[in-house]
Amino acid sequence: MKESIRSKLDSDGYVVLEDFLSEKEVDELKDEIQILIGNMPDQAQRTIFSGKEADNQQNKATYFLESADKIGYFFDAGAVGRDGGLLTRTPRASLNKIAHALHEHDPVFRRATTSERVKEAAFQLGFEEPLVVQSMYIFKNPGKDAEVKPHQDASYLYTEPVSVVGFWIALEDATIENGCLWFARGSHRSGVHRRYRRNRDPASPELLVYDSPAPVYQKSSFEPVSVTKGTCILIHGQVVHFSEANRSSRSRDAYTFHVIEGKGTTYPEDNWLQLPPNKTFLNLYKN
Numbered sequence: 453m454k455e456s457i458r459s460k461l462d463s464d465g466y467v468v469l470e471d472f473l474s475e476k477e478v479d480e481l482k483d484e485i486q487i488l489i490g491n492m493p494d495q496a497q498r499t500i501f502s503g504k505e506a507d508n509q510q511n512k513a514t515y516f517l518e519s520a521d522k523i524g525y526f527f528d529a530g531a532v533g534r535d536g537g538l539l540t541r542t543p544r545a546s547l548n549k550i551a552h553a554l555h556e557h558d559p560v561f562r563r564a565t566t567s568e569r570v571k572e573a574a575f576q577l578g579f580e581e582p583l584v585v586q587s588m589y590i591f592k593n594p595g596k597d598a599e600v601k602p603h604q605d606a607s608y609l610y611t612e613p614v615s616v617v618g619f620w621i622a623l624e625d626a627t628i629e630n631g632c633l634w635f636a637r638g639s640h641r642s643g644v645h646r647r648y649r650r651n652r653d654p655a656s657p658e659l660l661v662y663d664s665p666a667p668v669y670q671k672s673s674f675e676p677v678s679v680t681k682g683t684c685i686l687i688h689g690q691v692v693h694f695s696e697a698n699r700s701s702r703s704r705d706a707y708t709f710h711v712i713e714g715k716g717t718t719y720p721e722d723n724w725l726q727l728p729p730n731k732t733f734l735n736l737y738k739n
């Protein structure tokens with residue numbers, strides 16, 4: 453009998469689902485993002501996003517916090533000048549990601565996020581009340597800016613008990629050269645190593661802080677997971693993963709969203725991502 457995706461996720465910390473999206477479905481998402489780039493407001497050109505802690509200027513940016521319920525535009529650190537304007541690159545070649553509520557506010561991304569295939573995967577994973585908490589279109593443009601250091605998604609989307617699962621869908625073939633994901637297989641069995649929280653100290657200029665320094669992970673414990681366009685990788689909230697810089701000459705687009713269990717869990721008030729009081733997370737089984 454084929455191993456269930458739940459038992460595979462529990463044993464390895466990630467599951468590769470090939471042909472999750474058809475070529476046509478991939479193209480629909482890429483076409484839609486082109487439209488969103490065309491509609492980008494001018495002030496969006498001021499917020500950078502970096503997967504490296506030292507560059508975390510978004511800590512100070514309320515734009516980041518407010519993007520929980522919006523379509524926000526985030527740029528690579530090297531693409532934005534001191535005045536907030538874009539340097540030499542085109543908007544598309546400067547973007548790090550568009551996030552964090554594409555699944556709420558864009559009909560094409562909403563359809564992709566609430567498809568029967570996604571619901572079926574959530575059902576097989578055992579979700580009783582699967583809530584989509586965030587979605588991101590990742591550009592992974594060439595260069596070092598889009599490198600993402602080793603981390604666990606549960607550091608950012610914490611629940612008690614931990615329940616978050618990432619759906620990461622390749623919209624281009626993801627290779628070692630262009631920055632595919634690397635996983636430390638089995639690392640999800642070692643708990644949540646640290647949390648990224650809203651700062652309780654009102655006097656601090658840092659709105660968001662880690663509760664402990666970055667752990668040191670051995671590179672040798674990670675394996676690269678190259679996948680073809682349309683593949684979905686399910687990511688356990690505690691599995692440690694990263695992606696290297698993109699050393700190719702083209703972007704390596706991906707669409708990713710995260711699901712938490714709404715039944716019997718608590719969602720802390722100090723998680724970075726909070727919806728406005730009148731909003732609730734999208735329940736996959738009811739949409």
Ligand code: FE2
Nearest residue numbers: 603604605693
């Ligand atoms: Fe991640």
